Amino acid sequence: MINMINLSFSFPEKELYKDISFTLEEGQHCAFIGTSGSGKSTLTDIIMDPERYMYDGKLEIEPGLRIGYVSQFSQLDKTKEITVFDYVAEEFIRLQREIAQICLEMETSSDIEALLEKYQNTLDALEAIGGDDFENEIKKKLNLADLSRYETSLVSELSGGEYKLIQVIKEMLTNPHLMIMDEPDVFLDFENLNSLKELINAHKGMMLIITHNRYLLDHCFNKIIHLENKELQEFNGRYIEYKLSLLQTKIELQELAVADTLEIERNKVIVNKLRAVATYHTEAARGKSLHAREKILERLEARRIKAPFVEIKQPEIKLPILGEVEASTVLKVNHYSVGFQEVLLEDASFEIGSSDKVALIGPNGTGKTTLLRDIYKNQKDSIVIGDNVSMAFLSQIQGEMLKEESDVQDEFFDIGFQTYDEIRAYVTKYGFSEDVLTQKIDSLSGGEKNLLQLAKISVSKANLLLLDEPTSHLDTYSQIALEQAVKDYKGAVLMVSHDFNTIANCVDYVLMIENKTIRKMSVRKFRKMIYANHFSKDYLELEDKKKTIETRIESALKNEDFELAKKLSEELEELIKQL
Missing domain, CATH: 3.40.50.300 (P-loop containing nucleotide triphosphate hydrolases)
Incomplete structure (x- = not known):
């Protein structure tokens, strides 16, 4: 199509x-x-x-x-006074009203033929979008998304996540x-x-x-x-099978690359020897031998493997480098409450240690971002920031922390970078090409803007990072790089996130919002809860086995043990068939 x-x-x-x-x-x-x-x-x-x-x-x-x-x-649109059902049914209702209006006009009009054509076209349009049974279909879809309870609610009362659904x-x-x-x-x-x-x-x-x-x-x-x-690859199959295919290709290409490198180095030695001999001997035969060997070397280097879908450069996210933080606790929240039309959080208390990595989780619209902002502003008696604690904030509203009308380079001149070359060398580590520096920030993708916020935070001296949906819009390679950066960071992190993988991979524990208060939960218990609610009993065990095999393959590749890597990839392939 x-x-x-x-x-x-x-x-x-x-x-x-x-x-x-x-x-x-x-x-x-x-x-x-x-x-x-x-x-x-x-x-x-x-x-x-x-x-x-x-x-x-x-x-x-x-x-x-x-x-x-x-x-x-x-x-x-918080001003839209329309029920969820009527909002979803807008196009169906519009066409039905149009048909009713045409029928009304037919009663008094002499130009019946034109109206009949208009009537048929509108009827066809309604039929094309499944208008025969749209009320029942809406109810089915709302039930499938577990949103039936909102059928008669106003759209303006929905959370952002519910509205997206x-x-x-x-x-x-x-x-x-x-x-x-x-x-x-x-x-x-x-x-x-x-x-x-x-x-x-x-x-x-x-x-x-x-x-x-x-x-x-x-x-x-x-x-x-x-x-x-700039290239595109298509794969007919599941993502998990595509990842396996890329991994198997990577093993094969790395093995070939090692062999190529050895052959290139061997030929470089031969060329250098022939050059040394040709310096002292002027016979034509020696010059021809040198020229022939140089051509072989050129061909070997030219055929070096190009793999745009395997060798993807992961950004080097490095959060602020700190010495030891003196205080054992950087943040205390005591009996915190917040609400707007209704109470979101009531009498919530917790504290965060100087090196704790914590995820704040809960359904959309339960006050997570509001709490994070209140901590950053530090204007409430219920929030106590430790001595010598410096905070940095990553906002999900990207224009709040970035001047979107400015060039990318201006953001770094504003925070103390002295030269264009210094900025270029720094942002290259985050995956930005040089031509991005002179682009307006509002022309960047959502993922690029989040990387830009992280790059700015990384040159701060903050020892408490407040990250509001830091993985939103980030590609999977950047998500993995951020997870590693959070694990390596010496300070404290409080992160609002809905990303299950990020939470499972890099935090020490979670603070879960339930019934308008906050309770502490281990990552292990959180994982078990998610898997118990959404997966079969043995899925967690299979996922853990998969991750173990992938880690062993990565280690085998680092050691250039390609036979072991191939054997493990076969084990992984069999395991994936069970998932």
Whole structure:
């Protein structure tokens, strides 16, 4: 239904794609992945409105293809006085009213033929989006997403995560041939994320979903499109199988690369010896031997393996480097309460040690971000910050901590960098190319803006980091780099997150909001709770085995023990079949 052939596209300051091709067909649920800023959102924009873009190559879209779209930046309109049911049913109700109006006009009009044509067209439009039984379908979808209780509630009363799910349902119900969603998972709590998974898996139509969420990637999708380094790769199968395929390719390529390196080094020695001999002897034969060997060396170096989907550069996130913090406790929260129209948190108390890594978790709309902001502002008696504690804050509202109208380089001149070269060398470690420095911040992707916030925090002297959804919009490579940076950091971290993997991989314990208060829970208990609620009994054990094998493969590759790595990859392949 969609066929892209050798498409190339550039902005004036950046080339995004070169000769990329892929197809999307009926029944495919496709995950669209790739590093932040690689052009995924732009490519979906081209598919939705190709006339707006000047590109090379071909884009074949089946005539009459209807596309549904959910943006990553949709905002809840708090003034919208409409029930959830009526909001989801808007298009159906509009067409029904139009049909009723046409019928009314037929009673008095002499131009019946034109009205009959209009009536048939409108009826066809209603039928095309499944209008025959839309009330029942809305109820089914709300039930599937565990949102039935909100059917008669006002849209303005929903949390951000609930509203995002309602938008997904609204688009799905119009029966588009292709459903495009751009990071629909961002800021969803785990319950809402699980509802999104159910909606995706139950949808019968074709889907193209930009996501970095490892939970969705592991449990949805039967096709992967991977955009990396201006190139595109498509894989028919599950994400977990795609990762295995990349790992097996990596083992094979690294083994070949080691052999190539040895051969290149051997030939360099021969060339150097021939050059030394040719310096003292002028015979033509010796010169020919040197020239021939130099050509061999050139060919060996030219064929060095290029693997844009395997050797992906992970950003080097390094949080502030600190000495030992004197105080044993950096933060105390005593009997904290907050509320707006209703109480969100009441009489909550906890404290955080100088090196604790803590995740603050709970459903959307329970006061997590408000608490984090109150700690950062430090203006409430119920919040006590330790002596000599310096805080840094990462906001999920990115324009709050970044001047979006400024160039990227201005952010670093403002915090003390002296030269352009100093800034370039620093931001390169975070995965930014030099041409990004002169770009306006508001032109960056959401993931790039979060990386920029982290890069700024990393040159601060903060020993308490307050991170509000730090993995939102980050690609999976940056998420993993951030997890490692949090583990290595010597200070304290309080992180609001809905990302199960990040919580499980880098924090010491969680603070869970339940019944308007906060209780402490170990990571192990948290993992067990999530798996017990959403997976079969043996899934946790299989996941732990998988992680152990992946760690052993990584170690084998570091030691260049390729036979062991291959053997372990076979074990991993068998295990994946059980997942």
